[in-house]
Amino acid sequence: xxxxxxxxLIGWLEGLGxxxxxxxxxxxxxxxxxxxxxxxxxxxxxxxxxxxSVVVITGAFxxxxxxxxxxxxxxxxxxxxxxxxxxxxxxxxxxxxxxxALMVAGRVGAAMAAELGTMRVTEQIDALRTLxxxxxxxxxxxxxxxxxxxxxxxxAESIGVGILAAYTVGTTLLxxxxxxAWHNMLKYTQPQHVVMGVIKAVVFAAxxxxxxxxxxxxxxxxAEGVGRATTEAVVYSSITILISNFFLTLxxxxxxxx
Amino acid sequence: xxxxxxxxxxxxxxxxxxxxxxxxxxxxxxxxxxxxGGGKSxxxxxxxxxxxxxxxxxxxxxxxxxxxxxxxxxxxxxxFGMLFQGAALFDxxxxxxxxxxxxxxxxxxxxxxxxxxxxxxxxxxxxAGTQRKKPAELSGGMRKRVGLARAIIYxxxxxxxxxxxxxxxxxxxxxxxxxxxxxxxxxxxTTVAVTHDxxxxxRIGQRILMLHRGRVxxxxxxxxxxxxxxPEVYRFVNGxxxxxxxxx
Numbered sequence: 001x002x003x004x005x006x007x008x009l010i011g012w013l014e015g016l017g018x019x020x021x022x023x024x025x026x027x028x029x030x031x032x033x034x035x036x037x038x039x040x041x042x043x044x045x046x047x048x049x050x051x052x053s054v055v056v057i058t059g060a061f062x063x064x065x066x067x068x069x070x071x072x073x074x075x076x077x078x079x080x081x082x083x084x085x086x087x088x089x090x091x092x093x094x095x096x097x098x099x100x101a102l103m104v105a106g107r108v109g110a111a112m113a114a115e116l117g118t119m120r121v122t123e124q125i126d127a128l129r130t131l132x133x134x135x136x137x138x139x140x141x142x143x144x145x146x147x148x149x150x151x152x153x154x155x156a157e158s159i160g161v162g163i164l165a166a167y168t169v170g171t172t173l174l175x176x177x178x179x180x181a182w183h184n185m186l187k188y189t190q191p192q193h194v195v196m197g198v199i200k201a202v203v204f205a206a207x208x209x210x211x212x213x214x215x216x217x218x219x220x221x222x223a224e225g226v227g228r229a230t231t232e233a234v235v236y237s238s239i240t241i242l243i244s245n246f247f248l249t250l251x252x253x254x255x256x257x258x
Numbered sequence: 259x260x261x262x263x264x265x266x267x268x269x270x271x272x273x274x275x276x277x278x279x280x281x282x283x284x285x286x287x288x289x290x291x292x293x294x295g296g297g298k299s300x301x302x303x304x305x306x307x308x309x310x311x312x313x314x315x316x317x318x319x320x321x322x323x324x325x326x327x328x329x330x331x332x333x334x335x336x337x338f339g340m341l342f343q344g345a346a347l348f349d350x351x352x353x354x355x356x357x358x359x360x361x362x363x364x365x366x367x368x369x370x371x372x373x374x375x376x377x378x379x380x381x382x383x384x385x386a387g388t389q390r391k392k393p394a395e396l397s398g399g400m401r402k403r404v405g406l407a408r409a410i411i412y413x414x415x416x417x418x419x420x421x422x423x424x425x426x427x428x429x430x431x432x433x434x435x436x437x438x439x440x441x442x443x444x445x446x447x448t449t450v451a452v453t454h455d456x457x458x459x460x461r462i463g464q465r466i467l468m469l470h471r472g473r474v475x476x477x478x479x480x481x482x483x484x485x486x487x488x489p490e491v492y493r494f495v496n497g498x499x500x501x502x503x504x505x506x
Binding site for chain 1: 306348
């Protein structure tokens with residue numbers, strides 16, 4: 001049992017080291033400007049534009065349910081007008097970035113791992129290498145850059161849509177006063193909350209793109225290998241996002257004073 | 259031009275290559291034969307640095323590539339073109355984009371010059387007019403031809419073929435063999451092919467080398483191989499299984 005646990009730990013540490021090395025290689029490639037621009041534009045479209053519906057729906061319904069639930073609890077202690085303040089702070093610094101990253105990990109991370117995994121098992125990645133092209137330059141860097149550029153924007157969109165949806169539900173359906181709701185929201189929501197959300201989105205984007213690319217490029221042979229790589233990409237990305245969110249909250253709260 | 263010294267490679271407990279020595283002269287055409295799972299493709303991938311040896315060395319024009327990092331290897335690989343067993347075409351790109359890939363990545367030529375080279379190379383592999391097709395629309399033989407066009411467009415000095423005729427009917431296989439010979443003659447390239455198709459080996463090889471139990475078991479001209487009385491070579495060439503050995 002100890003041997004099994006030891007092997008798992010060594011395997012996990014090895015994987016962590018390899019993902020870090022992939023990140024270093026991608027950073028060196030970026031500095032040397034070995035970027036495939038055409039590929040980058042396509043990835044921006046795929047990550048940014050094609051994720052719109054998922055992000056808007058996630059943001060809107062998260063904002064609405066958070067508003068409703070907060071209102072039901074606050075109403076008991078006559079704090080109805082503080083509802084939207086809670087929603088905007090929570091959406092800005094926590095729920096917006098985390099839920100958007102999780103949804104993008106499910107959609108984009110899975111697609112990245114499946115695509116690169118299929119390329120690996122059909123020897124397309126080896127073919128790239130024989131054509132004097134580094135797979136990190138051609139495959140990883142455009143995906144990493146596109147995700148890092150798109151996810152903060154998607155997060156901002158999700159936060160905005162969530163707050164708007166919550167405001168609409170709160171003021172029309174739940175009967176919260178417009179003026180007080182707006183006043184309290186502006187009073188308690190600081191720019192730092194949104195800055196924190198955007199910084200988190202950048203970190204989450206790098207994490208999910210690197211894990212997904214790594215899993216795809218190192219998948220095992222056959223359809224089972226690709227399937228497993230895809231599942232692991234989503235699961236590991238999601239877990240890493242959730243764990244890193246806790247530490248980022250502690251760190252950024254101290255740094256930004258939010 | 260290519261020299262392999264005491265190359266060893268193991269995957270888990272299985273030793274695939276156990277001290278392979280090989281020398282290929284410039285302009286020569288050699289064929290590596292051997293049973294399935296015998297390490298032929300593994301040896302080929304070591305020649306271009308796609309795999310790293312556990313022990314031993316691979317020298318390309320006197321330069322050791324066994325300890326090079328990936329970026330250093332990219333420069334060496336410019337001398338090579340490689341046709342993969344399944345062609346390994348980039349399925350998101352068209353035929354023309356696949357063939358032009360290396361030249362576009364280099365960025366040294368204007369687009370119209372690249373397009374002209376693509377047309378010429380596709381014509382050379384008898385696939386003129388297929389520029390806009392996607393790999394999924396092509397037959398197995400056509401895919402191999404596109405893979406070959408992609409491998410030779412930048413005029414490499416060495417072309418590697420991994421099972422070039424596997425999975426093709428005998429007529430298409432013959433046409434691929436003829437194409438390989440044509441490319442060797444027109445472009446004066448060094449050719450290393452891996453196959454277990456003996457008809458193909460006879461047609462394209464000036465020298466045939468047989469891998470057996472992780473080592474080079476026999477080397478000779480096609481006639482020497484086909485007339486050999488060595489039991490392993492004889493059985494392989496004539497497709498005779500040994501009842502004492504599991505054959506899979």
